[in-house]
Amino acid sequence: MAEETLTKDSILDAAESVLRKFGLAKTNMSDIGRALGVSHAALYRHFDGKAALRKAVVERWLLGSLAPLEASVREEDAPERRLYRWLQTLRAFKRERARKDPELFAMYAALVAETEGALEEHLQHLMLQLTSIIESGMAVGAFACEDAGQSAMAILMATTRFHHAAHAAEWELPDSDARFEAIWKLVLNGLASRT
């Protein structure tokens, strides 16, 4: 690749392949430069070293789930239905990723776990979307919670089993749907207005 056409995204693609092949411990910037056919220095113009590059790889992976969720945030519908759809979209997105390429999914799960702050930052992004749905439910009197942000955190934590990679092995089990629905019922009831 010519160094002047090198983009962040092409570097991240190459880093993903190299990481997949060699693992985090054995991958260095030279391997990624070699895979792209560019110099060490060209890489450093985009990323300030292995730690920065790795963080960017992880972020791009995690951000991938936000776009499909964004639709549920924007749509016009009853807040309960938007909330349900948002949670199901998150769940389906993760499950589909794990199903499509289990090896890549496992690599990223390990990479995320090893990258300090990555998962917390991702939770913050998810929280923002969720908070916005809950706020609109509060505005129309559908949800009676006091603090939309706190409720968003509680809902994210309560649905851990369906979006945290540590539980991917359960996602294809026959009772996964029933378990999700049981939590959903509890959550919805917990949010509901008492009037």
Next chain:
Amino acid sequence: MAEETLTKDSILDAAESVLRKFGLAKTNMSDIGRALGVSHAALYRHFDGKAALRKAVVERWLLGSLAPLEASVREEDAPERRLYRWLQTLRAFKRERARKDPELFAMYAALVAETEGALEEHLQHLMLQLTSIIESGMAVGAFACEDAGQSAMAILMATTRFHHAAHAAEWELPDSDARFEAIWKLVLNGLASRT
């Protein structure tokens, strides 16, 4: 150890030490017999092979959490408080184990994950206790849920972050308490009678 004084528990103790030292793949019945100074045949009088022994080791570890929980099931108090105490006891028990001997905790976490059905069986035990608390709350009109067993499952799933070993790294974080309380609030509200 004299073969006639060999007990299931002494074998499980020895198996734990050997597993800890060598890991699951490299441990066999002979290693455990050697650690106890007894014959292969003596071990087989108690356990029908490595798989059975390993299952028993895992079960003993998981059952350890049930005894302290049993107290919250039996106590006389408002169902909301018993439920809260049960969840906090489970959480504290797991956290204390992880804190006291992180290496042993990690070994068991891996062992549990690799032992088919072990975690599901453990969930069933927990569910029974939880269901009994919820039923007594339904009986006095404190909880309005329709199906105690389904609510018990939902609550166990919703509190995954605080008792599943995959999340042990978060248990000492400063906001762990706040997150737990946020879920508790949602759960309690979700169960509460609307009258």
